[in-house]
Amino acid sequence: xxxxxxxxxxxxxxxxxxxxxxxxxxxxxxxxxxxxxxxxxxxxxxxxxxxxxxxxxxxxxxxxxxxxxxxxxxxxxxxxxxxxxxxxxxxxxxxxxxxxxxxxxxxxxxxxxxxxxxxxxxxxxxxxxxxxxxxxxxxxxxxxxxxxxxxxxxxxxxxxxxxxxxxxxxxxxxxxxxxxxxxxxxxxxxxxxxxxxxxxxxxxxxxxxxxxxxxxxxxxxxxxxxxxxxxxxxxxxxxxxxxxxxxxxxxxxxxxxxxxxxxxxxxxxxxxxxxxxxxxxxxxxxxxxxxxxxxxxxxxxxxxxxxxxxxxxxxxxxxxxxxxxxxxxxx
Amino acid sequence: xxxxxxxxxxxxxxxxxxxxxxxxxxxxxxxxxxxxxxxxxxxxxxxxxxxxxxxxxxxxxxxxxxxxxxxxxxxxxxxxxxxxxxxxxxxxxxxxxxxxxxxxxxxxxxxxxxxxxxxxxxxxxxxxxxxxxxxxxxxxxxxxxxxxxxxxxxxxxxxxxxxxxxxxxxxxxxxxxxxxxxxxxxxxxxxxxxxxxxxxxxxxxxxxxxxxxxxxxxxxxxxxxxxxxxxxxxxxxxxxxxxxxxxxxxxxxxxxxxxxxxxxxxxxxxxxxxxxxxxxxxxxxxxxxxxxxxxxxxxxxxxxxxxxxxxxxxxxxxxxxxxxxxxxxxx
Numbered sequence: 074x075x076x077x078x079x080x081x082x083x084x085x086x087x088x089x090x091x092x093x094x095x096x097x098x099x100x101x102x103x104x105x106x107x108x109x110x111x112x113x114x115x116x117x118x119x120x121x122x123x124x125x126x127x128x129x130x131x132x133x134x135x136x137x138x139x140x141x142x143x144x145x146x147x148x149x150x151x152x153x154x155x156x157x158x159x160x161x162x163x164x165x166x167x168x169x170x171x172x173x174x175x176x177x178x179x180x181x182x183x184x185x186x187x188x189x190x191x192x193x194x195x196x197x198x199x200x201x202x203x204x205x206x207x208x209x210x211x212x213x214x215x216x217x218x219x220x221x222x223x224x225x226x227x228x229x230x231x232x233x234x235x236x237x238x239x240x241x242x243x244x245x246x247x248x249x250x251x252x253x254x255x256x257x258x259x260x261x262x263x264x265x266x267x268x269x270x271x272x273x274x275x276x277x278x279x280x281x282x283x284x285x286x287x288x289x290x291x292x293x294x295x296x297x298x299x300x301x302x303x304x305x306x307x308x309x310x311x312x313x314x315x316x317x318x319x320x321x322x323x324x325x326x327x328x329x330x331x332x333x334x335x336x337x338x339x340x341x342x343x344x345x346x347x348x349x350x351x352x353x354x355x356x357x358x359x360x361x362x363x364x365x366x367x368x369x370x371x372x373x374x375x376x377x378x379x380x381x382x383x384x385x386x387x388x389x390x391x392x393x394x395x396x397x398x399x400x401x402x403x404x
Numbered sequence: 405x406x407x408x409x410x411x412x413x414x415x416x417x418x419x420x421x422x423x424x425x426x427x428x429x430x431x432x433x434x435x436x437x438x439x440x441x442x443x444x445x446x447x448x449x450x451x452x453x454x455x456x457x458x459x460x461x462x463x464x465x466x467x468x469x470x471x472x473x474x475x476x477x478x479x480x481x482x483x484x485x486x487x488x489x490x491x492x493x494x495x496x497x498x499x500x501x502x503x504x505x506x507x508x509x510x511x512x513x514x515x516x517x518x519x520x521x522x523x524x525x526x527x528x529x530x531x532x533x534x535x536x537x538x539x540x541x542x543x544x545x546x547x548x549x550x551x552x553x554x555x556x557x558x559x560x561x562x563x564x565x566x567x568x569x570x571x572x573x574x575x576x577x578x579x580x581x582x583x584x585x586x587x588x589x590x591x592x593x594x595x596x597x598x599x600x601x602x603x604x605x606x607x608x609x610x611x612x613x614x615x616x617x618x619x620x621x622x623x624x625x626x627x628x629x630x631x632x633x634x635x636x637x638x639x640x641x642x643x644x645x646x647x648x649x650x651x652x653x654x655x656x657x658x659x660x661x662x663x664x665x666x667x668x669x670x671x672x673x674x675x676x677x678x679x680x681x682x683x684x685x686x687x688x689x690x691x692x693x694x695x696x697x698x699x700x701x702x703x704x705x706x707x708x709x710x711x712x713x714x715x716x717x718x719x720x721x722x723x724x725x726x727x728x729x730x731x732x733x734x735x
Contacts, residue, residue, distance in 0.1 A: 261643040294651035312592040320625035
């Protein structure tokens with residue numbers, strides 16, 4: 074995912090985010106910055122806690138800065154209130170610097186709700202986007218696919234899903250380098266008449282949209298078989314499906330470790346490698362004026378490193394401007 | 405699952421149902437009937453096709469009857485129209501005989517939609533049930549749990565989910581022999597405020613229902629960890645989740661077969677045994693005046709045998725009458 078075109082990019086990272094804070098986040102950022110040519114990283118958080126970790130990492134000379142933040146957002150806080158009430162938290166400080174152009178992307182493994190609320194309140198929506206959506210890359214049995222919305226909007230309209238499909242198409246072309254991504258609608262059957270009213274009307278809109286390479290419904294039983302590269306759904310269903318797949322993947326890792334299958338060949342070992350979420354670099358909130366990258370709360374250092382690389386790549390690709398250009402041209 | 409108390413029960417089976425028809429269904433029924441003391445089976449379908457299979461099975465003397473049916477319902481047919489237009493199909497004939505009391509349960513691996521429509525149109529709802537629900541037993545990493553609605557109602561109200569919880573509680577007490585089943589609401593977070601309006605209001609109703617042993621929301625990431633014995637959700641989400649788990653289970657079987665993990669010990673082998681859906685005996689449509697058992701379209705003979713055993717057990721338990729007694733007493 075590294076790219077020389079990211080030269081000149083600065084990535085902001087919430088050093089306090091995630092289940093393990095600076096001790097896991099900072100080594101991940103250092104790992105990414107070490108081999109990203111010309112990319113700077115700015116760590117937001119408790120300077121003392123961050124410095125202790127950096128001192129152990131042989132990071133002299135790396136393009137790393139620290140922005141001291143005196144407070145933090147807890148995982149349980151109501152997102153919008155947290156953004157208003159914690160002006161000196163890493164997410165709010167980094168979003169403000171992103172808005173000002175001091176940094177080019179914001180990565181956090183902290184509260185997903187606060188990242189979404191902060192992006193909407195401090196960066197704002199793209200003019201052509203009514204509802205930004207979380208776009209997450211999920212490993213499948215055959216490769217990977219993009220799922221959106223993975224949880225930003227629990228209730229959606231068919232127009233929202235059409236916009237998700239358009240954003241997902243452009244995003245997968247840029248990030249996954251797919252020329253002609255196949256777009257599918259997550260549903261409980263293949264026929265156009267299946268599912269909720271939202272499904273049926275979304276199927277109609279997607280079928281009629283000439284700019285969307287729509288291939289029809291994708292049943293959940295076939296979701297991991299790679300039938301589609303971009304799968305659209307409402308944020309409730311998307312979050313439900315994402316967490317079920319994550320739960321399955323993490324259990325599988327544990328069960329396989331217990332069974333000692335690491336040394337056996339064949340499909341299962343490949344599957345376990347692919348189902349390792351740390352290899353995937355965070356989810357972008359698509360549709361806002363910026364590049365917010367939401368990393369998993371349980372991110373390892375390797376996952377943070379990959380999220381940092383993804384952030385640099387997406388910032389260099391000027392993803393928000395590309396999306397707005399593409400969407401505005403349809404209006 | 406066998407039980408001597410099933411003596412005198414007759415189970416009706418759609419011999420033409422499922423992906424493989426009589427060649428798979430009939431051996432499964434014969435296997436079940438061979439060791440179910442005092443239970444009769446009536447096979448509905450093409451007598452010639454059924455007889456050819458029976459002749460190869462050393463089934464002389466077993467309590468087996470055949471009811472000739474001159475037509476069948478295809479998987480793609482609109483369910484309600486199929487019930488009206490195919491009076492001599494196995495599902496319609498068996499449902500009519502069930503209504504008349506000639507048979508005590510109906511098993512089919514054919515169209516789920518036709519089984520639901522046929523049950524509603526020919527058997528009718530229980531007086532206290534507004535929306536019958538498909539209740540399916542799903543293997544978890546730690547045991548098994550009951551999911552409902554697994555697909556009968558794509559759109560539901562909080563009152564429907566409350567009724568599902570009540571039916572699921574009584575059903576799991578009888579079928580799974582759990583004295584105090586834990587009931588959970590499938591959701592994307594643990595807090596009462598999470599999810600759609602349906603989730604939030606259902607959480608409130610379930611919390612206030614003194615007769616439901618409600619333990620709160622169950623996140624999909626923890627669904628397979630056995631946090632709840634009975635998990636309620638709308639039929640769209642339930643069907644989505646069921647099919648995703650099935651897809652994962654069937655892929656895992658294939659991947660493991662390729663990797664040769666069958667001989668290695670530990671958690672993975674146990675997991676594979678548990679994730680074998682053939683071991684589970686079909687899903688009952690709860691809330692109608694009868695005992696319709698919906699088997700998976702891809703059922704093996706062993707799965708049909710287990711569905712037949714479950715049907716006999718549930719008929720002997722007088723499940724519909726027990727449900728109505730329990731629900732009516734709340735009114």
